[in-house]
Amino acid sequence: MTSQENIRNFCIVAHIDHGKSTLADRIIEKTGLLTEREMQEQVLDNMDLERERGITIKAQAVRTIYKAKDGKEYVLNLIDTPGHVDFNYEVSRALAACDGAVLVVDAAQGIEAQTLANVYLALDHDLEVFPVINKIDLPSAEPERVKDEIEDVIGIEAQDAPLISAKNGIGIEDVLEAIVEKVPAPKGDPDAPLKALIFDSLYDSYKGVIVFMRIMDGRVKKGTKVKMIATGATAEVVEVGFFGAGQFLPCDELSAGMVGYLTASIKNVKDTAVGDTVTEADRPCTEALPGYKKVLSMVYCGIYPADGAKYPDLKDALEKLTLNDASLFYEPETSIALGFGFRCGFLGLLHLEVIQERLEREYDLDLVTTAPGVVYKVYKTNGEMIELTNPSNLPDPSEIDHMEEPIVSAEIMVTKDFIGPIMELCQERRGRYLSMEYIEANRALLKYELPLNEIIYDFFDALKSRSKGYASFDYEMKAYEESKLVKLDILINKEEVDALSFIVHADSAYERGRRMCERLKDEIPRHLFEIPIQAAVGGKVIARETVKAVRKDVLAKCYGGDITRKKKLLEKQKEGKKRMRQVGNVEIPQSAFMSVLKLDEE
């Protein structure tokens, strides 16, 4: 049994592209999978079984064995953190499972907004953070400048930071030694009642839910009756083990300080929420670990099958996805324009995109997605408050006292040439300027408060294009604030298209309405009759465009009797029609529903 003295639980934090995964790969390469004693115990048999079943671990955690220069063998548990702000809560739980963090900073680019956000998060969790400077082999590397920057901006000691190149395997030993030296060993009580933090879980069709956890106190083994404190679920442990590189390695027991997994024939990932505390059913710990939060969806949108007949397939796919993703929410809804579909809730826009892509790729579905929206709080005159996720459900304006929208605090790191354009962008998006600090002569950190609904569309794209790619951005949910919001309706040929309605700030309604109409005019093909496209707020039309009636549509040319060519053209035309949605007597292409998501790309 490894004593806690020889365990190091850590994570790597970095800005995207600064080399986090490469460093992780190098660490795994440089270390072993098993301790010398475990090797003798022939755990390999079990591993083969795992291999046959084809179970592989998501790269969330890996246990490696490192023989340090002091001659001792250390167990290094590397816990991966999702890189995106959408998964901020997951990141915070993963950090809570660690005792220290390796901060990777690019020797050429220095500190970015995301670096800061992640470091602060790690410091918030009382982790011992120490920097390594990566990509020192780049011609543009300036390790000394970056060291100074780390000390100035973050305020942590950086002069002895290992200078490495993860890509070329330079300095990896230094990183491992620093981990052993700087990350504190866990100090749990192995004899106390079990207290373990769930930082992830995975659904496996053979074993049920596999719970990823860090044992704080106590011990757990096969047969232990465990209880999840927040969800109240109980189960009898079937198996416990470690994370090998790519495999599960079963073991007899996990005890205080260790990172590992348990399985207990649990059928639903919702029972094993990230952040929850695992304890013993018969001898529960006195208090749960702090910080458990029910995951709330931040962004909602309607997802519909392009082909109405595929509704059961979509339902099936969503069910399967939620087995593994407790943060995905969905419920059936109906749209007049799009038929049967689902209102889905996501952690953020990236999460939405990931799910959409998985549905399309893994489940081979053709989808129509409606404009994403946030959760608005609608206070009614009768004192009732509703959380609005679908604009179509907005009560009549006469019943609304006021509405609130979510606000985020945002940090934008930008080089000085682009401060102007980025401030303009934030202004346009109703941002409230908080502060600006020069991080160094050439770069500034802008702090803004922004309404979430202004950044869920295309803020990233706009930010990138206006800063020529030099700005980085991070945000976190702050609060709900009262706001003058209205529902913008789109009428096509005088018929309201529910799937195109959305909530917008009153001041932006006209501008958005006008652009929507323009965009739709381009998207909707000409019909035999004239089609008015109108944007309306509360029944009052604020913008209008017209799709003129088609005057001429004929292939007069004769290609020397090549009838097949003509036929193909007609067939193509017909095929295009099939992919349209009928609203009243107007055929609307699916792309029209999506195109309004990209109003600012001009």
Place this chain on the structure above:
Amino acid sequence: MRSKDLSLYIHIPFCVRKCAYCDFLSFSAEDSLKERYIDRLCKEILNEAARYKDRYVISVFFGGGTPSVLRAEQTGRIMELIGSSFNISANAEISIEVNPKTADKEKFEIYKRAGINRISIGCQSLNDKELEVLGRIHRQEDFYRTFQAARDAGFDNINVDMMSALPGQTAADYESSLKKLLCLKPEHISAYSLIIEEGTPFFERYQEDALIRDKGGRPRYLPDEDEERRMLYLGRDILKDAGYHQYEISNYALTGYECRHNKVYWQRGDYAGFGLGASSCVDECRWKNTEDPDEYLSAGADELKQDIQKLDITQQCSEAMFLGLRLMRGVDEAEFAGRYGIEPSCLYREWIDRMMSERLMESADGRLTLTQRGQDLANYVWGGFV
């Protein structure tokens, strides 16, 4: 019997120079390549002719490209071969496409002697500026000379191709071109509007403009929709007043001079195409020769044919509708029923009813036809039969 009839299409892919709007299978070539091509073409004709021993050829059409870029005796050689390997009906219509500046009286005389009895001249416009924009090699003068040469050689059945909706063209310009042409009294006029085809220099130049027009906006170079319509209606009226009747969406003729070969396509008669990329339809089977010149020159007899498609009865009926409706006489319901075993009004009832109610189709004397508006929106109507 009808099914014993056959039409022949001969493709000559050569041009002096490719026009800026043209997406037909054509290119300029050296004499030696033309000679090799004709050798290969003759071999193909000879090979294929064996299949059609029991057929009577009612029309032959030399299309291109510009068939008149061949030397007269080269054309004569092909004609001779056709004459000796097929049964040519005594009154067969034998047409050749000619471009101004590529044929003189002497050439026409040889054509005449070879048995050709109809000339189709690619004039396109009688406005020099427009001809230049189109990238044509000729100017209006050249056309008059060519037309006169054909007449002088004794041709009494001449078609002239004209185009509308050209960049910079107004309805008045188009009217002026047509009126000049009418002075010459050709027997047949094909009046097309310019289509901006992908893969042509025009596409590069006018693609955006065409998009604006197709959305109902104001293009910069091309005439807008209203102007384009005006040209079409104006053309129709002028030609009608001059005694030409419209028998097909884009074709007008004096009485007795409708192009028989063209009608074969729309009435689903059998035709065999020879040469590079030529299409055929025989016994309810369609195919197309390879479009790759090297492959054509080297391929064996059977390797030429591509995209062989046996048409089932549904496809036959569908074709009969969208092809038949191109003709002003439309689709004769009894004829249709006799040939395909089912009435069109029965097979396509829903669509036909809808088209009638939208006033795009009408029915009279047992024939289904497109209305004036139906002609403008023909693709939409045809789409329902595919």
